[in-house]
Amino acid sequence: MPHRSTFFAALALTLVSSTAPVAVMAQDSTPAQSEVPSSAADLQLKALYEAEWPWRMKEMARLPETPDNSRGGPSDHLPSVTPESQQRRHDYWAGLIEKIDAIPPGQLSHEEQINADVFRTWLWQQVSDIEYKTYEAPLNSDTFFWAGINPRTPYSGADDYTLYLGRMRDIPRFFAENIANMRRGLARGYTVPKVSLQGRDETIVPFTRPGKDNPFYKAFAEMPDNIAPERREALQAEALKTIDNTIVPAYTKLLAFMREEYIPGARDTIDAYSLPDGKAFYQDQIRHYTTLDLTPAEIHAIGLKEVARIDADMKQTIRDAGFDGSFSEFLEFLRTDPQFYAETPKELLSLSAYVAKKMDGRLKDTFNRLPRYRFTILPVPDEIAPIYTSGRGGLDSCLMNTYDLPQRPLYAIPALTLHECNPGHSFQAAYALEAPDRPDFRKSTYFSGYGEGWGLYCEWLGSKMGIYKTPYEEFGRETFEMWRAARLVIDTGMHSMGWSRQQAVDYLTDHTALAPLDIKNEVDRYIAWPGQALAYKLGELTIRRLRSEAEEELGDDFDQRPFHDTLLTLGSVPLPTLEREMRRFIASEKARISEEKEQTTTSE
CATH class of the missing domain: 1.10.8 (Helicase, Ruva Protein; domain 3)
Known part of the structure; x- marks a missing residue:
């Protein structure tokens, strides 16, 4: 799964949906649009998306792109998430869909046909989620509106810190609007399932600490040397004042709300069908994340077929490893033998970095064009690591989870690195960033079926590129592929066929070598985020x-x-x-x- 930052993933949740965005630009070898005569239909479509983009930037509290900030960035405040602001967005975007549909598609140029596909699909996602009021549950099991507002790495200039302080000061208002939305969700039975919320309140606790121990101060503690010392000291002093007077009270209030009101009042059911208009909601979530019109039953059948195929591959790999025992005995061996586990976080991170660099040596055999932009490999932040997935990749950084090392098998790191880092999400985002000029909205659109499909395809590609050096690493790849195939069975099973949480846990335990903590976190993620997990395998296929x-x-x-x-x-x-x-x-x-x-x- 890609990330730009946990906050911007959560921001999408609070605005309109529960998809995690990442900066992705489109490009191809066709001439730039300005070199191709535009038809009347082309001009109609361009007028719509060129007007929508600055409107969207204002709505989402983002700064426009500038020559010295080519990707744009967050402004000095956070977006409004009130029902009134959601309805305003809904009405504007729904109106755009009607106008797009009035343009004869056969009169669009080839490039504008693609633009129309992307723009209309994105608009439908936003409109659909607002109609279901998904903003009334602005979190899931590992993505929260309160996390990631603080950056993972320091900013490069003083102006960025000034904007950051503005956002910090706006947090009480932003949290209050989200809490009000969540109370409306509670009143109508639209909440994150209670089981997926257990322990998530602990991710708030670090932000209730005053002074330099608060995660918001980390970016100020590591300010670059190009900021003058007196300016740096003034910004740091303002940060400490804002943390103590604004951040700590806001997070303390949020923590009390989560522990005393939201978690106790959350629904006990786990399936999407039990939500208001749940059957239609789940079908639309499938369409949202996969961009395909498949029914839950059709996806479940695809999953069962893939599970059977991969199961045969895994058993052959066990034989290749020379293991004399059953499938379950081999899984127990992998889960308990110390040779497969790192002793320090550095050891795990070093292996991931080595795999990424090893893939660098094969990129010339895989692509003709290579991006210049570089990512770094970081540990998942401590405040979210216990409930976070194994890894997550994005343009600036690729995260590897080093929490509870006995739950992080090293034989899975090569496949995980290919998916999240190189040539998966981090490489993919950099490749897209350096694209030929295209409409601004194409630069920030992310569809899970495409992006997660590419990530899983990269895991498979590693077998053809000689990345996996032992049967255990190949089995790690296969267990990851099985994990994504099993998702098709589990997600549809829980949300549309009455499966229990324990059935899902048992299914992953029996079919994969995933660690118990990963299995628990993953099942809770599928429960809290209906449909999202379906995108990986369907996209890869x-x-x-x-x-x-x-x-x-x-x-x-x-x-x-x-x-x-x-x-x-x-x-x-x-x-x-x-x-x-x-x-x-x-x-x-x-x-x-x-x-x-x-x-x-x-x-x-």
Whole structure:
């Protein structure tokens, strides 16, 4: 799963939905739009998205892009999340959908057809979530509106710190609006399930500490040297004052609300179907995260088929490892033998860094174009590590969870690193960042089916690139693939077929080598975040199917480098758009190769 920061993931929850955004730019080798004559339909569509973008920036409290801040950034306040602001967004975005639908799609140029697909799909996601009032549950099991407002790394200039202080001072208002929304959710039975909230209140506690021990001060303790000492000292003094007088009281009030009101009042059910209009809600959440129109029953069947296939692969790998015992005995061996576990956080982080660097050596065989932007590998912050997933990648950093090392098997780190860091989410975001110029909204749109599908595809790609050096590492990859296939069964099982939480835990325990803590956290995540976990496997299956089509159509002339370049150049798009565009690429490559061969034959 990608991250830009935990806060901006949670911000999407509080605004309209529970998707975690990441900066993703689209690009391809077609001429820039300004070089192609625009039709009336093109101009109509452009007018809509060019007007929407600055409106969105204002609504979401974001600064526009500037020459010295090419990615834009957060402003000096946090967004409004009141029902009135949500309705304002709903009405504006719903009106845009109507206007897009009035434009004859056949009159759009090729590039604007893609823009229309992306823009309309994103708009529908926002409108749908507002209609279901998902902002009344602005958190899930590991993403919270109160976390990540403090940066993971220091800012580069004094002005950034001034903006940061402004956001810190706005936290009481922001929290009050979220708490009011959550009380409305409580009143109508729309809450995060109680079981997925256990222990999540502990993530608030570090922010109730005064002074320099508060996580908000960390960025001030590590300010860059280019800020003059007197300015640095003034900003640090203001930070300490704001922490004690604003941050600590706001988080203390939030902690009391969570412990005394929200968690005790949260629903005991775990399934989406038990929510208001739950059946329709779950179907729309499936569409939201996968961008596909599949029913829960269809997805469940796909999952069972994939589980059976991967199970056979895993058993073959056990034989390759020379293990003389049953599948369950092999899992017990992996979960208990000390050779598979790090003794220090540095050991785990070092292995991840080594795998990322090892993949660097194979990038030239995988892509023709490589991004210049670099990411770092960091541990998951202490305040969220106990309930956080194993890793999460994004443009600036790739997080590895070093909490409770006996629950973090080293044989899984290669696959995890490929998915989250390189060439997965961090690489993917950097590749997209350096794209040719395209509409601003395309630079910040993220569809889970596309992004998570690529991440899981990268795990599989590691087998072809020689990244996994032992049967245990290959089994780690397979257990991760099984984990994503099992999600299709578990998510649909719990939310639409009456599965219990324990059934889901047992299913993952029996079919994967995941550590018990990971299994617990993951199941609670699926409970709290209906549909999101479906995107990974369905997206990967789409990409692998398209690769198989390319290999079949192009035969010995297939080259994975332009295939991957085209896929990432396209940027984050709905899966149906990805299929259409990649098949267009296959047809173009086939015609190009045929023409080259014909010219060679003629010249001879």
